Amino acid sequence: xxxxxxKIEIISDILTSIQEKNNKIKITHILYKANLSYNKLKEYLDxxxxxxxxxxxxxxxxKYFRLTKKGNEYLEKIxxxxxxxxxxxx
Amino acid sequence: xxxxxYSPDWFSGIDSILEIISIIISxxxxxxxxxxxxxxxxxxxxxxxVAFILIGLSFISKIISNLIFIVPKKREITFSFYQLxxxxxxxxxxxxxxxxxxxxxxxxxxxLILYLIIMNEKKMQNILMFIxxxxIISxxxxxxxxxxxxxxxxxxxLFFINHIKDKKKKKxxxxxxxxxxxxxxxxxxxxxxxxxxxxxxxEMILLITFINLLFNLIKTFKK
Numbered sequence: 001x002x003x004x005x006x007k008i009e010i011i012s013d014i015l016t017s018i019q020e021k022n023n024k025i026k027i028t029h030i031l032y033k034a035n036l037s038y039n040k041l042k043e044y045l046d047x048x049x050x051x052x053x054x055x056x057x058x059x060x061x062x063k064y065f066r067l068t069k070k071g072n073e074y075l076e077k078i079x080x081x082x083x084x085x086x087x088x089x090x
Numbered sequence: 091x092x093x094x095x096y097s098p099d100w101f102s103g104i105d106s107i108l109e110i111i112s113i114i115i116s117x118x119x120x121x122x123x124x125x126x127x128x129x130x131x132x133x134x135x136x137x138x139x140v141a142f143i144l145i146g147l148s149f150i151s152k153i154i155s156n157l158i159f160i161v162p163k164k165r166e167i168t169f170s171f172y173q174l175x176x177x178x179x180x181x182x183x184x185x186x187x188x189x190x191x192x193x194x195x196x197x198x199x200x201x202l203i204l205y206l207i208i209m210n211e212k213k214m215q216n217i218l219m220f221i222x223x224x225x226i227i228s229x230x231x232x233x234x235x236x237x238x239x240x241x242x243x244x245x246x247x248l249f250f251i252n253h254i255k256d257k258k259k260k261k262x263x264x265x266x267x268x269x270x271x272x273x274x275x276x277x278x279x280x281x282x283x284x285x286x287x288x289x290x291x292x293e294m295i296l297l298i299t300f301i302n303l304l305f306n307l308i309k310t311f312k313k
Contacts, residue, residue: 008130081129083310084122087264090138090207090253 008078010034014044015067015075018054023066030065096282096289105293106153112300116146118307134207141207144200151192158186194238195228201245208252239280246273264306271299 017033018025031041045065048054053071057064067075097105120142127135202220211217227241250269278292 077129080311081126084126084307085130085132085135087306087310088119088123088138090134090204090265 010036010044011048012075012078012082014041014048015053015071015078018065018067019072019075024059024064025066026062026064096279096286098286098290101286101290101293102156105289106156108293108297109149109153111297113146113149115300115304115307116142116149119303120146122307122310137203137207141200141203144196144203148193148197148200151189151196154189155186155193158182158189191228194235195225198224198228198238198241201242204249205245208249236280236283239276242276243273243280246270246276264303268299268303271295271302275299 013034014030017030021029027041027045030045031038034041034044036044045054048071049056051070052068053074054065055068057066120139123135123139123142126132127139199221202224205211206217206220227237246269250266250273253266253269275292275294275296278288278295280288280292282289282292
């Protein structure tokens with residue numbers, strides 16, 4: 001139960017870090033923001049790519065990540081649900 | 091037995107309309123709580139949803155019970171045949187008793203569920219014991235509605251104390267106010283035995299309590 005919540009918190013951190021960087025973020029920055037090991041972050045990013053929540057693209061030979069429309073909606077949902085828990089914290 | 095006797099004549103029926111608002115808000119909280127459970131897989135929000143469905147159900151049964159209490163008086167003239175009136179009355183009495191029992195039982199069970207969530211009680215043995223007690227109490231207080239009031243007042247007030255004492259909880263948690271408001275409103279309804287105006291005040295406090303809950307829910311989903 002707790003594991004799942006933690007996972008969502010990590011996903012939220014990753015998606016938020018991408019959003020805060022205006023949809024142009026390198027993996028090293030995500031690594032710093034999400035506070036994860038490289039291998040662990042890679043696992044999460046692969047999952048998010050597979051679920052079509054984020055996408056990667058290249059700009060001047062550098063790889064960047066950005067949120068997809070689905071990713072933006074998902075992040076919004078996480079924020080709303082977190083706010084609900086804060087408001088109705090039993 | 092009905093709440094009808096506690097209400098001022100001019101307020102009879104209006105209380106039911108006000109309670110429909112509380113029912114809608116209860117079901118809305120239950121719906122979003124269940125969505126939260128599905129999203130984060132936090133089981134306590136599943137039970138929280140059940141508690142609010144039961145609160146809504148208790149108000150629905152209260153409305154039914156009140157309506158039945160009023161209806162026969164108005165329909166008396168329509169039926170002239172004695173047997174028909176008798177059957178009609180006894181069936182309504184039966185429905186009134188059932189709806190009144192559902193009102194008490196669902197409200198007490200919802201309090202119990204909230205208690206189990208707050209106390210983080212997981213032992214099935216204890217949970218079954220509490221449910222049995224609730225069932226027994228609901229049967230025993232058929233004609234002692236005031237006893238039901240006292241349980242609600244004390245339990246909700248203790249939830250309030252527990253909630254504001256818990257430093258882990260966010261200070262803006264709207265549940266503290268909900269528990270306090272519910273407790274105060276039932277205290278006023280309890281006083282309605284002395285003067286029916288207190289029933290009106292109790293119902294108004296209950297409505298404000300639920301509207302505050304709705305206000306907080308809307309705030310949650312505002313971008």
